Amino acid sequence: MLFNSHVFIFAFLPFVLVGWYLLRPPTVRLAFLTLCSWFFYAWWDWHFLPLMITSTTVDYVAGRMLVATDEPRRRKLVLVVALAFNLALLGYFKYAGFFLDSLNGIGSAAGVGHPFRALNIVLPIGISFYTFNSMSYTIDIYRRQVEPAKNAIHYAAFVSLFPHLIAGPIVRYSTIDQQLRKLAPRLSSQLAASGLFFFACGLSKKLLVADTLAPHVDSLFRQHDHLGLATAWAAGLGYSLQLYFDFSGYSDMAVGLAFLLGFRFPQNFNSPYKSLNISEFWRRWHMSLSFWLRDYLFIPLGGSRNGRWRTLRNLSITMFLGGLWHGAAWTFVIWGLLHGLFLVVHNLAKDHGLTPPSVIVNRVITFVCVVGAFVVFRAPNMGVAGDVLSSMAGLNGLGSPATIRHTVGITFAVAIVAALAWVNLAPNTWQVEIRPRPLYGLVLGLAMAAAILQIAAPSPFLYFQF
């Protein structure tokens, strides 16, 4: 079920809110929320619901076993088994097909044909997100950083909580533990106001901005081999803006929905295109993932404690795996490696005092790097990415004004300029200090109506594919 669908907004959400606040015993309320979340998940394809429940069960049991013993070897064994299970799930559903295809490609190049039969595995929606949620729970208990879930229902509610289930933010158990133990007794006007504010902002970002940019971006990427300098930049900028408004819109909606249920979620985007360097970008873009990678991958690898080269190696490994997390394709691997390279270069430049002093120059350099990398992220293969990037570098000419007008169009050009001004100058959703004025309510309600009226055909969020 999509947040931006009539059935969600007008049927599922009101039903959940009524049930959630009418029921009294906390365990019953959490059980109700879990069942509703499972229904929300099964709406897409019920066949994959047992998979999520199995994953939930394994990590819950692992958590109980970890607190039941102090014996280090036994604890490590439990951790390894639980992590292996989670990684095996991801490995099979997300990466098996990719690796076999790659091996077949190598086999074909070596003249031995396709040694492996192609696997047509359907990727269960949200698997990357709920697997990471679960892994962080088990690791945190192993590290004795969090208490285990009070009971299975608490844990199931945490994993399946529908606002973050499909595309994050990646919520850690430590974030939500106390909230699950002390549920909001009623929907206060404060909670409702905050929830509506975030939900309306997210809905508007997704439906009025991202979905408006999407057809133009798709059209430009389809014409990848006919792009000139301006049209290629329109494609790159358009996609970077589309992705930001789409994903940050989803995150805002998730935060708003959490508010309506009385929960607080962490911030996931903090004006990433205002970053002065690539390191800062990763502290502002998909923050729940980058902090997850930092705490559970970069720091365990040694972080920045063992000298410069080890730090750079760890950064590269972290970004490579971060890229692979996004999808089983070489474009995502290259995208991750590119960001690893950017981080390495930035670290070296910083150490040698080579970073430009100008704020504007730093922002432009960072933004250009990010846009270039997003072209690789968006492209279906490296050939297409190469075409667009070479056009962005001016290798395929400027393109005639008539072609630019015909290919890009005035609407798209204006939308890009407006969206660029928005992401560079305007505050983000979390920076807006909300005042409960009727006028703001009126504007918010009309924006929400405009967005809902835009719902015609299903328009999935870009990050659902991960």
Added chain:
Amino acid sequence: MRVQRATRGKVEDSSRAWHDAPQFTDAVGDAPRRFVAWTLASLAAGMLAIASFNLLVDPYGTAGTGIFPTGLPRDVSLKADLLDRLPSAPDTVVLGSSRALKVDPRRITADTGHTAFNTGGRAGGPPEAYALLEHLHARFPDARPRVVWILDQEAFRHNGLQPDLVNDPRFRRFLPNKRRQVDKPGLDAWRLFSWSEATDSMRVVEADINNKLGRTRRAKRNGGFRPDGYYVPDQNYNFNLAYSKYLNIYRHGFTPQPIPQLYLQRTLAATTAWGVRPLIVIPPMQPRLLAAVQKLGWTARHRWLLAMLADLHTRYRFDVADMSSITDFGGSADGFYDPVHMRPSNADRLVDVLASRYPGDI
């Protein structure tokens, strides 16, 4: 609303990416409650305003308010406009759906010396063909034009008449039981709450105002048709999308519906009565799609179509040219915009072959 300052430093220093979500300021007394009430009320008001407008205009004829002429101008009406402007009846008339759009009347003239007019249009099934032919006959009662009908098996997929066909006064009299048979999509309440329907409502209102002011320019604005009914613009179809669409149609299967069959029969009865011998041409598919759908029931439906035509042939005069494969007329796999719509190159080749094999029919 005000903007908070110094949040960047907070993120930089944070070890857990934790920010407190912004809280309402000045949230004293009933202020948040009023804010929520205003938000929900304006949401409801905005949506209801658009829905009421759509309900009132009723652009698809689903609600039956009848205040505005329902239905957006479509190819069938545009073709009737062009037919009305003809000084004399054409020697050859092309009937059909969008698959006939690129059959060029000038090519027919070049091959046969006959003047020609293409009535083919998007969503043009047997009811549209019948109505246009009857309209032509009413305008030129003494004419006996040759008829080339591009007819594919998907023309029998939908049961019922298009609302805009029924709503065009020029066609109404040819459509008995039109109210009962009209193919109403059904009132979809959610569609009322949509910008896309509001846009169509606006077009309906605009067209109505223009008609009342005597500014009918529908053919010029919407069609891109030449006076002989040829569709000029190159179509910008997406091959893969259309391929998936047709694959899905065949994958889910469909049963040939009675109303299109009825209008096929009516058309043939009419042409037989006028002494005209139509040539029914089963149009080609792009080989990749044809190969795929042949495994999904296309072959059985093709056999059904030929058997039905053979049965009708015992009662009515017409010829059938099965050109469903490009090899039947020497067409090219590249000569398609998408898996079903021919480019001019294939359409011209098809006309050449028809002219040489069925000289009396075209």
